[in-house]
Amino acid sequence: MKQLLKPASLLLYLLALLVFFIAGLFYAGLTGAGEGQGLAASAIVLGYGVVFGLFALVAALFFAGYTTQKNVVAANRLLALMLLVLVLAAYFLGRTKAPDGNTSPAKEMSLKPTAPASLPGNSGQPPFLLNLGTTGRISSNHYAEVVKDKQGNTYIACFQARADNQDYILISKVNPQGQVEWKLGTDSQGRATALTIGPDGHIRVAGFFEGRLALGDCTVNTAAGNLFIAEITPGGECRDIIINEGRAIPFNIHANGEGAVLLAGIMGERLAFGPTVSGRVGREDTGFLAYFNPAGRCEWIREANASIFRIKSDARNDFYVTGSFNQVFSFGQDSLTTTGRFDDDGFLLKINARGAAQWLRQFGSKGVRRYGYRTNERGADMVLAGDGRVIISSQILPPDDDEHPGLVLLEYNSEGELLTEVVVANTLKGSVVTLTGDDAGNLWLSGTAGDTLHLQGRDYPTHHSPNS
Incomplete structure (x- = not known):
């Protein structure tokens, strides 16, 4: 003892x-x-x-x-x-130890949970919140875009709901301090739906209007509703407006390094920009892609029967398009099919300035998840790395015995070969909203999740309700 x-x-x-x-x-x-x-x-x-x-x-x-x-x-x-x-x-x-809990460094790109203060492009500026005055209708999230330039200014394309129950165009610039520097289109009925910044720093805004469109000194009057593309300087001066003939709604616009623009949306039986015309047989709306050269002239319009979520371009000024399609998607000589009318799959298309498809890829699980509901698999957003790699944030449903819905990062090379797949899943329903990259090569992914976000072999509780 x-x-x-x-x-x-x-x-x-x-x-x-x-x-x-x-x-x-x-x-x-x-x-x-x-x-x-x-x-x-x-x-x-x-x-x-x-x-x-x-x-x-x-x-x-x-x-x-x-x-x-x-x-x-x-x-x-x-x-x-x-x-x-x-x-x-x-x-x-x-x-x-890396911020995501991995003791080994990321090979090329990393994805990490982080505090809002360290989000890319923050540059030490305080966060700000703006009330855009859009409606709570379920379609509202398909009719807006926010883009930031290299100086930290934010450009917004959206719409405002008024007391007369009509939507009015809102195109605005917000400086890094959160102050609105200018607004355009606020007296014109319609919506600004998509926005891109060209190599000259000018923004190109797409949308649609009813009868009259006034953007500063630029004014257009028509007998019916039209699609429009407007070129606006950083100072808020409207340089040009292009309108169409026919019924159409734009959803995406992108300017490449030469200043050429690729526009995506849906069209009726006929769509024309000046002498360039696209016609089709049938009453149902379909998707389209339209190419405008740096001078603003439309050179071609192609039917693209798909929902297009994002357009990007590489250093060679070729375009990459991703989204989802149902049953059949054809572009040029290439064609993809799903397993039925209740099966939506994602796609990635590379095209050049002449409108020729370089390659077309399909991703998604085969078969129907359950009768009566589409699988809704899609390419949601895209990042182009400097070495030619293309990273797609996609929603892919897993097999029935998998507990994690498939939110997946797909990495392709410039020739369309699939290099890697990274599963970013959660235990309940969720979807990818946006994907971006920073100068350090990191990937930043935002979306919706359930109770737990499953990321690179680890679980991160959201500490919120299943609908977070």
Whole structure:
């Protein structure tokens, strides 16, 4: 009994308890214990440390009672060395650990949870909130776009709802301090739906209007509703307005490095921009792509029976288009099909300035998820890396036995070969909204999630309701 209470023995108990408590915490971290458990995660990790420490304490009591003091002193030295190693390991891991919890660096691009203050393009400016005055109708999120320039200014294309129950165009510029510098179109009925910034710094805005469109000094009057494309300087001066003949609504617009513009939307039986005309047989609306050269003249219009979510261009000024289609999608000589009218798949199309398809790719699970509901698989957004890689944020449904809906990053090279797939899933329903990249090569993904976001082998609780 006296041996158990000697100073060397008491030190043994303390060191054993401390060393194995820390070892238990390390073990919990290595095995991922507590991940995805929300607020209970810390208690689970601490529980591992307590259990390890108690077992070590019991073992130390038996060891001190049945051995000599010389062996106890030797054990203390060994435990002290182990404690030093654990402390140093914790220190260096803390310095090298990536923000997403991975101790190994990302190979080329990383995706990480982060605080709002460190979002890309923030440049130390305080956040701001603007009330655009749009409606809460379910279609509203398809009729707006926000683009930021290199100086930190924000350009917004959307609409405002008025007391007369009509929508009025709103095109505005907001400086980095959150101050609105100018507004255009506020007296014209319609909606501004898409926006892009050209290499000259001018913005091109697409939308539609009813009867009269006034953007500063530019005014257009027509007998019916029309699609429009407007060129506006950073100072808010309207330089030109292009309108169409026929019924159409634009949803996407993109200017490449030469200043050429690719426009996407839906059209009726006929669409024309000047002498360039596209006609079709049938009463149902269909998608279209229209190309405008740097001088603003429409050179071609192609039917594209798909929902187009994003357009980008590369250093060679070729265009990339992604979205979703149902049953059949044809462009030029290339054609894709799904397994039925309830099956929507995603696609990625590369085309040149002449409107020729370079390649066309399809992604999505085969078959119908359940009768009566479309699978709604799609390419939601896109990032073009400097080395020619194309990264698509896509929504792909998993097999029925998979607990994670498939929110997937697909990486292609410039020749259309699939390089990698990264699953970014959550335990309940969710969807990808936007994807962007920063100068450091990181990817930033935003969207909706359920209780838990499953990212690169780890679970991140949202701490909100299943509809977060």
